[in-house]
Amino acid sequence: MLSKKTKYGIKALTFLAKQEKNRPVSIATISKSENISLKFLESILLTLRKSGLLGSKKGKNGGYYLLKDPRDIKMTSVMRILEGPIAMVPCVSLNYYEKCADCPDEEACSVNSLMILVRDSTLKIFGNTSLADLVNS
Secondary structure (H helix, E strand, C coil): CCCHHHHHHHHHHHHHHCCCCCCCECHHHHHHHHCCCHHHHHHHHHHHHHCCCEEEECCCCCEEEECCCHHHCEHHHHHHHHCCCCCCCHHHCCCCCCCCCCCCCHHHCHHHHHHHHHHHHHHHHHHCCEHHHHHCC
8 A cells, every 4th residue: 555655745746746857845844735734744745855865955935846757757766765665575676675585486476466566566657657747647
């Protein structure tokens, strides 16, 4: 299930992508427009800034803005920044692999086989979807 953090992060990024390029938008404006708790949004935007997706400007006309073109921001990146692993179980994760303690043979495991299919389908969708696609949908 998608966490609220990731859902709100995608909503905030989409809002920023619709704004004039490099024009900072205040957290309060995003919060009100997208109906997201101000305190929670501050944390999400800080994470996105630290990851290099957002820039920020302090002061009266300050706020957050996109550092990259929306076409260059893939949902795989956003998901990994805010959600962590995309795979539903660690034994099929490409970036966060961990062997399952209860599984003696991953190749014979029906759960592993199914989750590889789910992971690959999910990665295909997220990898082929940019922030620009969300703005234009």
